[in-house]
Amino acid sequence: MVHESHDDDTLHRRGLMLILSSPSGAGKTTIAHKLLAEDDEIAASVSVTTRPMRPGEVEGKDYYFVDKAEFDRMVEANAFYEWAVVFGNCYGTPKAQIRDRLKAGGDVLFDIDWQGTQQLYQKAQADVVRVFILPPSLEELYRRLTGRGTDSPDVIDARMARAQAEISHWDGYDYVVINDDVDGCFEKVREILAAERMKRTRQTGLIDFVRGLMRG
Numbered sequence: 550m551v552h553e554s555h556d557d558d559t560l561h562r563r564g565l566m567l568i569l570s571s572p573s574g575a576g577k578t579t580i581a582h583k584l585l586a587e588d589d590e591i592a593a594s595v596s597v598t599t600r601p602m603r604p605g606e607v608e609g610k611d612y613y614f615v616d617k618a619e620f621d622r623m624v625e626a627n628a629f630y631e632w633a634v635v636f637g638n639c640y641g642t643p644k645a646q647i648r649d650r651l652k653a654g655g656d657v658l659f660d661i662d663w664q665g666t667q668q669l670y671q672k673a674q675a676d677v678v679r680v681f682i683l684p685p686s687l688e689e690l691y692r693r694l695t696g697r698g699t700d701s702p703d704v705i706d707a708r709m710a711r712a713q714a715e716i717s718h719w720d721g722y723d724y725v726v727i728n729d730d731v732d733g734c735f736e737k738v739r740e741i742l743a744a745e746r747m748k749r750t751r752q753t754g755l756i757d758f759v760r761g762l763m764r765g
Protein backbone atom coordinates (compact mmCIF):
# COMPACT_ATOMS: atom_id res chain seq x y z
CA MET A 550 0.00 0.00 0.00
CA VAL A 551 1.18 3.50 -0.77
CA HIS A 552 -0.05 6.53 1.11
CA GLU A 553 0.76 10.01 -0.03
CA SER A 554 0.34 13.17 1.96
CA HIS A 555 -2.03 15.57 0.28
CA ASP A 556 -0.55 19.03 0.32
CA ASP A 557 1.41 21.09 -2.13
CA ASP A 558 4.51 20.90 0.01
CA THR A 559 6.65 19.30 -2.69
CA LEU A 560 10.40 19.13 -2.33
CA HIS A 561 12.32 21.74 -4.26
CA ARG A 562 15.68 21.22 -5.88
CA ARG A 563 18.32 21.53 -3.23
CA GLY A 564 20.62 18.72 -2.07
CA LEU A 565 20.77 15.31 -3.71
CA MET A 566 18.58 12.51 -2.37
CA LEU A 567 20.33 9.12 -2.56
CA ILE A 568 17.91 6.21 -2.15
CA LEU A 569 19.17 2.71 -1.37
CA SER A 570 16.63 -0.11 -1.67
CA SER A 571 17.00 -3.89 -1.68
CA PRO A 572 15.25 -7.04 -0.61
CA SER A 573 15.69 -7.40 3.14
CA GLY A 574 19.10 -8.83 3.99
CA ALA A 575 20.88 -7.90 0.73
CA GLY A 576 23.08 -5.43 2.60
CA LYS A 577 21.72 -1.91 2.15
CA THR A 578 22.08 -1.02 5.84
CA THR A 579 25.70 -2.18 5.78
CA ILE A 580 26.45 -0.04 2.72
CA ALA A 581 24.56 2.93 4.18
CA HIS A 582 26.53 2.80 7.44
CA LYS A 583 29.84 2.71 5.59
CA LEU A 584 28.85 5.70 3.49
CA LEU A 585 27.68 7.73 6.47
CA ALA A 586 30.86 6.92 8.39
CA GLU A 587 33.18 8.27 5.73
CA ASP A 588 31.24 11.02 3.95
CA ASP A 589 30.39 14.20 5.86
CA GLU A 590 28.38 15.64 3.01
CA ILE A 591 25.60 13.09 3.35
CA ALA A 592 23.31 12.47 6.33
CA ALA A 593 20.72 9.77 6.88
CA SER A 594 17.01 10.31 6.80
CA VAL A 595 15.90 8.58 10.00
CA SER A 596 12.53 6.92 9.45
CA VAL A 597 9.74 6.43 11.95
CA THR A 598 8.59 2.81 12.36
CA THR A 599 6.18 0.71 14.37
CA ARG A 600 8.41 -2.38 14.12
CA PRO A 601 10.11 -3.56 17.32
CA MET A 602 13.68 -2.40 17.94
CA ARG A 603 16.37 -4.98 17.11
CA PRO A 604 19.30 -5.65 19.41
CA GLY A 605 21.99 -3.07 18.72
CA GLU A 606 19.63 -0.51 17.20
CA VAL A 607 19.61 3.00 18.60
CA GLU A 608 16.52 5.21 18.97
CA GLY A 609 16.87 8.29 16.77
CA LYS A 610 19.81 6.82 14.85
CA ASP A 611 18.46 3.70 13.15
CA TYR A 612 14.80 4.63 13.49
CA TYR A 613 12.39 6.52 15.68
CA PHE A 614 10.41 3.68 17.24
CA VAL A 615 6.77 4.51 17.92
CA ASP A 616 3.55 2.60 18.54
CA LYS A 617 0.75 2.43 15.99
CA ALA A 618 -1.30 5.13 17.73
CA GLU A 619 1.59 7.59 17.57
CA PHE A 620 2.27 6.68 13.94
CA ASP A 621 -1.39 7.30 13.10
CA ARG A 622 -1.22 10.67 14.85
CA MET A 623 1.80 11.61 12.71
CA VAL A 624 -0.05 10.58 9.54
CA GLU A 625 -2.99 12.75 10.61
CA ALA A 626 -0.63 15.65 11.33
CA ASN A 627 0.79 15.29 7.79
CA ALA A 628 4.26 14.75 9.23
CA PHE A 629 5.50 12.35 6.50
CA TYR A 630 6.70 12.89 2.94
CA GLU A 631 5.73 9.29 2.34
CA TRP A 632 4.79 6.26 4.35
CA ALA A 633 4.14 2.61 3.59
CA VAL A 634 3.34 -0.70 5.22
CA VAL A 635 6.23 -3.17 4.92
CA PHE A 636 6.10 -6.67 6.45
CA GLY A 637 3.03 -5.61 8.43
CA ASN A 638 4.76 -2.65 10.07
CA CYS A 639 4.42 1.04 9.22
CA TYR A 640 7.43 3.03 8.07
CA GLY A 641 7.48 6.74 7.29
CA THR A 642 9.90 9.47 6.20
CA PRO A 643 9.44 12.49 8.48
CA LYS A 644 9.46 15.87 6.78
CA ALA A 645 11.14 18.14 9.31
CA GLN A 646 14.75 16.90 9.32
CA ILE A 647 14.95 16.41 5.56
CA ARG A 648 13.57 19.82 4.73
CA ASP A 649 16.24 21.46 6.92
CA ARG A 650 19.05 19.36 5.51
CA LEU A 651 18.14 19.93 1.87
CA LYS A 652 17.68 23.64 2.45
CA ALA A 653 21.21 23.76 3.83
CA GLY A 654 22.46 22.20 0.58
CA GLY A 655 23.40 18.83 2.10
CA ASP A 656 22.74 15.39 0.61
CA VAL A 657 20.35 12.95 2.27
CA LEU A 658 20.53 9.15 2.26
CA PHE A 659 17.29 7.14 2.31
CA ASP A 660 16.98 3.44 3.18
CA ILE A 661 13.40 2.98 2.01
CA ASP A 662 11.47 0.44 -0.03
CA TRP A 663 10.20 0.70 -3.62
CA GLN A 664 6.90 2.24 -2.51
CA GLY A 665 8.63 5.11 -0.74
CA THR A 666 11.05 5.46 -3.66
CA GLN A 667 8.17 6.00 -6.09
CA GLN A 668 6.66 8.64 -3.81
CA LEU A 669 9.90 10.59 -3.38
CA TYR A 670 10.61 10.34 -7.09
CA GLN A 671 7.22 11.86 -7.89
CA LYS A 672 7.90 14.72 -5.51
CA ALA A 673 11.53 15.51 -6.32
CA GLN A 674 12.43 13.77 -9.56
CA ALA A 675 15.44 15.94 -10.42
CA ASP A 676 17.03 15.51 -7.00
CA VAL A 677 16.52 11.79 -6.53
CA VAL A 678 19.18 9.15 -7.30
CA ARG A 679 17.78 5.62 -6.99
CA VAL A 680 20.10 2.67 -6.31
CA PHE A 681 18.87 -0.91 -6.00
CA ILE A 682 21.08 -3.50 -4.30
CA LEU A 683 20.74 -7.15 -5.27
CA PRO A 684 22.04 -10.22 -3.43
CA PRO A 685 24.28 -12.56 -5.47
CA SER A 686 21.70 -15.37 -4.99
CA LEU A 687 18.61 -16.26 -2.95
CA GLU A 688 20.66 -18.86 -1.04
CA GLU A 689 23.13 -16.16 0.01
CA LEU A 690 20.24 -13.86 0.94
CA TYR A 691 18.90 -16.53 3.28
CA ARG A 692 22.37 -17.02 4.77
CA ARG A 693 22.66 -13.28 5.44
CA LEU A 694 19.23 -13.00 7.03
CA THR A 695 19.98 -16.01 9.25
CA GLY A 696 23.53 -14.88 10.00
CA ARG A 697 22.38 -11.39 11.02
CA GLY A 698 20.65 -13.08 13.94
CA THR A 699 18.14 -10.28 14.48
CA ASP A 700 14.93 -11.92 13.26
CA SER A 701 12.96 -15.00 14.28
CA PRO A 702 12.66 -17.90 11.78
CA ASP A 703 9.08 -16.77 11.02
CA VAL A 704 10.20 -13.24 10.21
CA ILE A 705 13.07 -14.57 8.08
CA ASP A 706 10.65 -16.79 6.16
CA ALA A 707 8.36 -13.81 5.58
CA ARG A 708 11.28 -11.73 4.31
CA MET A 709 12.41 -14.55 1.97
CA ALA A 710 8.85 -14.94 0.71
CA ARG A 711 8.80 -11.22 -0.14
CA ALA A 712 12.27 -11.14 -1.72
CA GLN A 713 11.28 -11.94 -5.28
CA ALA A 714 8.40 -9.46 -5.18
CA GLU A 715 10.87 -6.80 -4.00
CA ILE A 716 13.36 -7.75 -6.71
CA SER A 717 10.63 -7.34 -9.34
CA HIS A 718 10.85 -3.57 -8.78
CA TRP A 719 14.50 -3.42 -9.86
CA ASP A 720 13.65 -1.55 -13.06
CA GLY A 721 12.27 1.42 -11.12
CA TYR A 722 15.85 2.38 -10.19
CA ASP A 723 18.59 4.36 -11.94
CA TYR A 724 21.39 2.00 -10.84
CA VAL A 725 21.51 -1.67 -9.86
CA VAL A 726 24.49 -3.03 -7.91
CA ILE A 727 25.05 -6.67 -6.94
CA ASN A 728 26.34 -6.93 -3.38
CA ASP A 729 28.65 -9.89 -3.71
CA ASP A 730 31.76 -8.47 -2.13
CA VAL A 731 30.83 -5.74 0.34
CA ASP A 732 33.84 -3.51 -0.38
CA GLY A 733 33.30 -3.75 -4.13
CA CYS A 734 29.63 -2.90 -3.76
CA PHE A 735 30.44 0.05 -1.49
CA GLU A 736 32.99 1.35 -4.00
CA LYS A 737 30.37 1.29 -6.76
CA VAL A 738 27.84 3.19 -4.65
CA ARG A 739 30.54 5.76 -3.87
CA GLU A 740 31.32 6.17 -7.56
CA ILE A 741 27.63 6.64 -8.37
CA LEU A 742 27.36 9.33 -5.70
CA ALA A 743 30.51 11.09 -6.89
CA ALA A 744 29.32 11.18 -10.50
CA GLU A 745 25.82 12.31 -9.57
CA ARG A 746 27.23 15.18 -7.52
CA MET A 747 29.09 16.39 -10.60
CA LYS A 748 26.02 16.59 -12.83
CA ARG A 749 25.82 19.97 -14.54
CA THR A 750 22.35 20.65 -13.18
CA ARG A 751 23.50 20.06 -9.60
CA GLN A 752 26.42 22.48 -9.76
CA THR A 753 24.52 25.65 -9.04
CA GLY A 754 27.61 27.88 -9.10
CA LEU A 755 28.55 26.77 -12.60
CA ILE A 756 26.44 29.28 -14.52
CA ASP A 757 28.26 32.28 -13.08
CA PHE A 758 31.62 30.58 -13.53
CA VAL A 759 30.96 29.79 -17.19
CA ARG A 760 29.57 33.29 -17.80
CA GLY A 761 32.80 34.67 -16.37
CA LEU A 762 34.86 32.50 -18.71
CA MET A 763 32.78 33.58 -21.68
CA ARG A 764 33.15 37.26 -20.85
CA GLY A 765 36.87 36.68 -21.01
Ligand SMILES: Nc1nc2c(ncn2[C@@H]2O[C@H](COP(=O)(O)OP(=O)(O)O)[C@@H](O)[C@H]2O)c(=O)[nH]1
Pocket residue numbers: 570571572573574578596597600631632633635640641642660661662663664665666
Ligand atom coordinates in the same frame (compact mmCIF):
# COMPACT_ATOMS: atom_id res chain seq x y z
N1 LIG B 1 8.54 3.45 2.34
C1 LIG B 1 9.39 3.39 3.36
N2 LIG B 1 10.10 2.26 3.56
C2 LIG B 1 10.97 2.24 4.59
C3 LIG B 1 11.16 3.34 5.46
N3 LIG B 1 12.09 3.01 6.39
C4 LIG B 1 12.48 1.76 6.10
N4 LIG B 1 11.82 1.26 5.02
C5 LIG B 1 11.95 -0.05 4.38
O1 LIG B 1 11.29 -1.02 5.15
C6 LIG B 1 11.89 -2.29 4.91
C7 LIG B 1 12.13 -3.02 6.22
O2 LIG B 1 13.14 -2.36 6.95
P1 LIG B 1 13.75 -3.01 8.26
O3 LIG B 1 12.64 -3.47 9.14
O4 LIG B 1 14.74 -2.05 8.85
O5 LIG B 1 14.47 -4.30 7.73
P2 LIG B 1 15.67 -4.51 6.68
O6 LIG B 1 15.01 -4.84 5.38
O7 LIG B 1 16.39 -5.63 7.25
O8 LIG B 1 16.44 -3.23 6.58
C8 LIG B 1 13.17 -2.01 4.12
O9 LIG B 1 12.89 -2.32 2.74
C9 LIG B 1 13.39 -0.55 4.30
O10 LIG B 1 14.08 0.03 3.19
C10 LIG B 1 10.38 4.53 5.21
O11 LIG B 1 10.46 5.54 5.91
N5 LIG B 1 9.52 4.48 4.17
Ligand SMILES: Nc1ncnc2c1ncn2[C@@H]1O[C@H](COP(=O)(O)OP(=O)(O)O)[C@@H](O)[C@H]1O
Pocket residue numbers: 571572573574575576577578579580693694696697728729730731732
Ligand atom coordinates in the same frame (compact mmCIF):
# COMPACT_ATOMS: atom_id res chain seq x y z
N1 LIG C 1 28.66 -8.49 0.75
C1 LIG C 1 28.32 -9.15 1.88
N2 LIG C 1 28.83 -10.38 2.12
C2 LIG C 1 28.47 -11.06 3.25
N3 LIG C 1 27.64 -10.60 4.21
C3 LIG C 1 27.09 -9.39 4.02
C4 LIG C 1 27.40 -8.59 2.86
N4 LIG C 1 26.71 -7.43 2.95
C5 LIG C 1 26.02 -7.49 4.12
N5 LIG C 1 26.26 -8.65 4.76
C6 LIG C 1 25.67 -9.13 6.03
O1 LIG C 1 24.34 -9.56 5.72
C7 LIG C 1 23.42 -9.22 6.76
C8 LIG C 1 22.30 -8.36 6.18
O2 LIG C 1 22.84 -7.09 5.84
P1 LIG C 1 22.04 -5.73 6.14
O3 LIG C 1 22.96 -4.62 5.78
O4 LIG C 1 21.44 -5.76 7.49
O5 LIG C 1 20.87 -5.88 5.02
P2 LIG C 1 19.55 -5.03 4.75
O6 LIG C 1 19.72 -3.69 5.38
O7 LIG C 1 19.46 -4.95 3.25
O8 LIG C 1 18.41 -5.82 5.33
C9 LIG C 1 24.24 -8.51 7.84
O9 LIG C 1 24.58 -9.45 8.85
C10 LIG C 1 25.49 -8.04 7.09
O10 LIG C 1 26.62 -7.96 7.93
